[in-house]
Amino acid sequence: MAIATSSEDGNVKIWSRQGVLRSNLVQSDSPVYSIAWSYDETFMIYASGKNLSIKPVLKGGLKTLSWKAHDETVLCVDWNYSNKLIISGGEDRKYKVNI
Numbered sequence: 001m002a003i004a005t006s007s008e009d010g011n012v013k014i015w016s017r018q019g020v021l022r023s024n025l026v027q028s029d030s031p032v033y034s035i036a037w038s039y040d041e042t043f044m045i046y047a048s049g050k051n052l053s054i055k056p057v058l059k060g061g062l063k064t065l066s067w068k069a070h071d072e073t074v075l076c077v078d079w080n081y082s083n084k085l086i087i088s089g090g091e092d093r094k095y096k097v098n099i
Contacts, residue, residue, distance in 0.1 A: 001004035047074035
């Protein structure tokens with residue numbers, strides 16, 4: 001188990017429980033306002049600009065999957081552990097359930 005952080009400088013970092021930096025997972029040009037682990041902790045979803053992106057954490061060679069999720073900046077995202085659905089909310093005052 002690890003800890004993940006995101007920030008307005010566009011970085012998503014993975015840390016050990018002891019506070020040691022393991023990796024800089026994402027370096028985005030836009031602020032990353034929200035992140036969430038996948039149900040099995042092998043992927044990370046993050047919100048940057050109007051887009052949502054899914055990045056593999058442990059599996060090398062897999063590409064990042066990105067799509068436009070909202071008409072304005074995405075502010076929050078979460079990944080449901082039970083049904084594996086993704087929900088996001090944006091400055092467009094909408095929430096969306098992504099399958």
